[in-house]
Amino acid sequence: MRAVVFDGEVRVAEVPMPVVGPGEALIRVLTAGICATDLELMKGYMDFKGIPGHEFVGVVKQSSNPHLQDKRVVGEINCVCHRCQYCQLEMPHHCMARTVLGIQNRNGAFAEYITLPEENLYLVPNSIRDDVAAFTEPVAAAFRIPERLHITQDDRIIVLGDGKLGQLCAQVLWLHSKRLVCVGKYPQKLALLKDLHINIAYKDDPIERGADIVVEATASPDGLKRALELVRPEGTVVLKTTLAAPTPMDLSEPVVNEVRIIGSRCGPFRPALEALAMGNVEVRPMISEAYELSDGVRALQRAAEKGVMKVLLHV
Amino acid sequence: MRAVVFDGEVRVAEVPMPVVGPGEALIRVLTAGICATDLELMKGYMDFKGIPGHEFVGVVKQSSNPHLQDKRVVGEINCVCHRCQYCQLEMPHHCMARTVLGIQNRNGAFAEYITLPEENLYLVPNSIRDDVAAFTEPVAAAFRIPERLHITQDDRIIVLGDGKLGQLCAQVLWLHSKRLVCVGKYPQKLALLKDLHINIAYKDDPIERGADIVVEATASPDGLKRALELVRPEGTVVLKTTLAAPTPMDLSEPVVNEVRIIGSRCGPFRPALEALAMGNVEVRPMISEAYELSDGVRALQRAAEKGVMKVLLHV
Numbered sequence: 001m002r003a004v005v006f007d008g009e010v011r012v013a014e015v016p017m018p019v020v021g022p023g024e025a026l027i028r029v030l031t032a033g034i035c036a037t038d039l040e041l042m043k044g045y046m047d048f049k050g051i052p053g054h055e056f057v058g059v060v061k062q063s064s065n066p067h068l069q070d071k072r073v074v075g076e077i078n079c080v081c082h083r084c085q086y087c088q089l090e091m092p093h094h095c096m097a098r099t100v101l102g103i104q105n106r107n108g109a110f111a112e113y114i115t116l117p118e119e120n121l122y123l124v125p126n127s128i129r130d131d132v133a134a135f136t137e138p139v140a141a142a143f144r145i146p147e148r149l150h151i152t153q154d155d156r157i158i159v160l161g162d163g164k165l166g167q168l169c170a171q172v173l174w175l176h177s178k179r180l181v182c183v184g185k186y187p188q189k190l191a192l193l194k195d196l197h198i199n200i201a202y203k204d205d206p207i208e209r210g211a212d213i214v215v216e217a218t219a220s221p222d223g224l225k226r227a228l229e230l231v232r233p234e235g236t237v238v239l240k241t242t243l244a245a246p247t248p249m250d251l252s253e254p255v256v257n258e259v260r261i262i263g264s265r266c267g268p269f270r271p272a273l274e275a276l277a278m279g280n281v282e283v284r285p286m287i288s289e290a291y292e293l294s295d296g297v298r299a300l301q302r303a304a305e306k307g308v309m310k311v312l313l314h315v
Numbered sequence: 316m317r318a319v320v321f322d323g324e325v326r327v328a329e330v331p332m333p334v335v336g337p338g339e340a341l342i343r344v345l346t347a348g349i350c351a352t353d354l355e356l357m358k359g360y361m362d363f364k365g366i367p368g369h370e371f372v373g374v375v376k377q378s379s380n381p382h383l384q385d386k387r388v389v390g391e392i393n394c395v396c397h398r399c400q401y402c403q404l405e406m407p408h409h410c411m412a413r414t415v416l417g418i419q420n421r422n423g424a425f426a427e428y429i430t431l432p433e434e435n436l437y438l439v440p441n442s443i444r445d446d447v448a449a450f451t452e453p454v455a456a457a458f459r460i461p462e463r464l465h466i467t468q469d470d471r472i473i474v475l476g477d478g479k480l481g482q483l484c485a486q487v488l489w490l491h492s493k494r495l496v497c498v499g500k501y502p503q504k505l506a507l508l509k510d511l512h513i514n515i516a517y518k519d520d521p522i523e524r525g526a527d528i529v530v531e532a533t534a535s536p537d538g539l540k541r542a543l544e545l546v547r548p549e550g551t552v553v554l555k556t557t558l559a560a561p562t563p564m565d566l567s568e569p570v571v572n573e574v575r576i577i578g579s580r581c582g583p584f585r586p587a588l589e590a591l592a593m594g595n596v597e598v599r600p601m602i603s604e605a606y607e608l609s610d611g612v613r614a615l616q617r618a619a620e621k622g623v624m625k626v627l628l629h630v
Contacts (some may be wrong), residue, residue: 045567085525094548094572150575210400223567233401233409239570249564251539252360254578255554256407258463261576263569304506 003051003111004296004313006042012296015051017113024115026062027073029053031130031290032109034303035138036163036219038102042300046103050280052107053313054101057124057133065118073121074136076269077101093266102182110296112315128276130227131290133314135283136272138165142172143275144267145215151176158182158207158230160188161217162200164286164310165240169215171281174198183207186307194284215240221247224261233257238264286310318366318426319611319628322356327611328350332365332428339430341377342388344368344630346445346605347424349618350453351480351534353417357615361418368424368628369417372439372448380433388436389451392416404464404486408581425611427630437584443591447603449627450598451587453480457487460530460553460581466491473497473522473545476532477504477515479601479625480555482528486596489513497521501622532553536562539576548572553579601625 005013020026033055041048054077060068080087081097087095094127101116102108124133142165151157155177159170163186170182170193181199186191190200201207210232216223224247227237237259254261275281290312291299303311320328335341348370356363369392375383395402395410402410416431417423439448457480466472470492474485477499479487485497485508496514499505505515516522518541525547532555539562542552552574569576590596605613605627618626 091549234406239566241566241570247564247566249562251554251556251562254576255556256578256580258578258580260578261569263571263573263575265571265573 002293003052004053004293006052007049010297010300011044012294018107018115020062020115023119025060025068025118025121026220027058027114027116028061029056029058029109029112029114032056032313032315033134034311034313036096036165038300039304041103051107053110054103055134055137056109056114058114060121063118068118070123072124074124074133074269075101075116075122076120077103077137078266079106079117079120094296107250110293110313112293122185122273122303124273125277128273131287131312132192132276132283134268136276138168138241139172139275139281139283140267140269140272141165141265141303142168143269143271145169145173146176146262146264147268148264149236149238150215151213153177155179155212157213157215158211159215159217160227161219161221162186163217163219166217167193167286168281169217169240170198171196172275173215175280181207187297188307189309195285196282211235213238217241224249228253231259234259236260236262237264240264290314316427317608319368320365320503323365324439325357325612325615327609333422333430334340335377335430338432339432340375340383340436342373342429342431343376344371344373344424344427344429346449347371347628347630348449349615349628351478353615354619356418359457363418366422366426367417369415370449370452371424371429372445373429375436378433383433383436386392389439389448389584390416390431390437391435392452393581394421394432394435425608425628427608436590439588440592443588446602446627447591447598449495451584451591454487454590454596454598455579455582455584455587456480457483457582458586459560460484460488461491462583463577463579464528464551464553466528468492470494470527472528472530473526474530474532475542476534476537478502478532478534478599481532482508482601483596484532484555486511488530488589490595496522503622504624510600511597520587528553532556539564543568543574546574549574551575551577553577555579561629602627605629
């Protein structure tokens with residue numbers, strides 16, 4: 001089969017078909033999305049080698065479960081052991097033996113075929129078209145925030161970052177509180193949120209401090225510093241950025257202000273699919289471009305350029 | 316009156332008596348304790364100028380409240396406005412207009428006399444002698460941890476740091492869970508905890524990862540990194556160290572492990588006094604030396620030396 005392969009350099013190559021393990025399904029990928037994490041992997045994050053890609057929609061081609069066969073699916077990316085202490089403690093996505101689709105010891109979705117455990121798969125309703133379904137994983141990541149934090153309509157929320165993840169976080173948190181502003185720097189990106197009637201600001205605008213919750217999704221080393229300036233004492237900073245480089249941090253600030261900093265990663269697929277089906281989260285305007293899999297290298301280069309939002313691969 | 320004064324350099328000097336404001340009491344300091352924060356102030360932390368010192372026990376010499384007059388007291392160090400948004404939200408120690416005894420816009424306790432709002436004062440029972448009562452403020456800071464975190468006897472806790480604050484945190488958290496180990500590097504310091512039958516380890520010992528709670532009290536720039544290695548996914552790191560210097564931090568680690576990092580500062584005086592009165596927290600062995608106020612400069616130098624625990628000033 002054809003796939004995008006990374007081994008220090010990126011190229012499109014013919015590779016062997018994946019081997020279907022016990023409890024796994026073979027999936028023909030239809031559409032895959034390029035994520036900032038993919039671009040970090042190409043810079044050395046996680047020491048990843050193999051086929052990247054963890055945002056996808058596909059069709060099940062081989063499965064022992066008749067309810068899945070030939071169905072359109074999306075899939076949770078953490079493949080877990082069910083035996084280690086974290087699986088036992090019902091924190092499966094922290095499984096110590098996990099593989100992660102296109103991120104850790106498991107080939108990903110920038111390929112014609114992938115395998116995933118059947119338990120990871122969710123049927124995609126017909127009302128959600130491929131280009132939208134490919135966003136399920138990042139939308140789920142945004143839904144992780146209200147899963148970990150109790151958010152009320154009175155909470156004042158600042159989302160830092162107008163990129164893909166920042167916008168999805170802003171849209172999801174907007175469902176919880178209208179006292180929200182998304183802070184960015186690209187007029188054409190912020191315009192997408194404005195079209196959804198979500199409050200926006202430019203990073204150099206004066207922004208009222210003392211927010212209850214600040215979401216750091218800038219993918220910039222300065223983001224945490226800015227978040228700590230804007231959050232109120234005993235407030236919460238949610239870290240969404242995964243950066244390959246260490247960030248200098250003034251630790252006395254969170255200590256004196258008794259701030260809570262919460263890391264947040266993968267999230268629940270069900271509310272993400274529901275929001276996409278209901279149109280409560282609008283992702284189509286975020287699609288900048290789509291490429292064929294054979295143009296995967298160019299697609300990754302394009303996704304890394306400033307001002308570009310989601311780049312899709314049609315497989 | 317005589318006081319230790321810092322204006323870029325430390326010296327003992329004759330200074331004017333403090334002016335007693337409305338609602339305030341005048342207190343004759345009996346004993347004051349030197350804290351790591353005092354040593355950080357001398358390095359430029361908080362841009363402090365004036366009389367340092369925020370750990371004290373004293374006698375009320377002038378007060379409109381007859382229940383306080385001539386009584387032995389300790390005092391909360393944050394002096395607040397009762398009007399700003401954080402006071403209204405019942406977070407007075409984050410008051411935006413606050414002064415902080417010996418730390419921020421208020422002269423401190425390395426002096427013959429101080430003033431504090433009467434509402435800040437707590438009577439000290441006769442059973443607690445001066446040298447012990449002077450520890451109330453740092454013991455209260457340790458009690459801030461169970462005030463912010465729900466801790467059960469099943470929680471596995473690692474306290475990093477065998478200094479004064481680390482030891483007090485270990486003693487206080489030991490009251491909540493015996494699945495605790497305090498990690499340090501000074502045999503003579505760790506011996507104090509061993510005498511209290513609290514589990515100890517040396518920093519180069521193999522330490523089981525996956526703790527539910529890690530308290531960072533090393534006062535070292537490496538402390539947070541180590542804490543993030545030792546805490547379990549979705550576990551909690553409590554930051555106790557206030558350092559003048561920024562710390563490099565790999566942000567991807569707390570994001571992937573979804574760790575919660577909580578800053579923690581001043582704490583409740585009542586449980587601290589109760590623990591000292593009941594002997595549930597044992598501070599006397601932590602006293603390395605005591606100096607007269609006139610030897611304040613030497614006392615501060617001594618407190619900064621490696622291996623030294625609490626240095627007291629007898630005023």
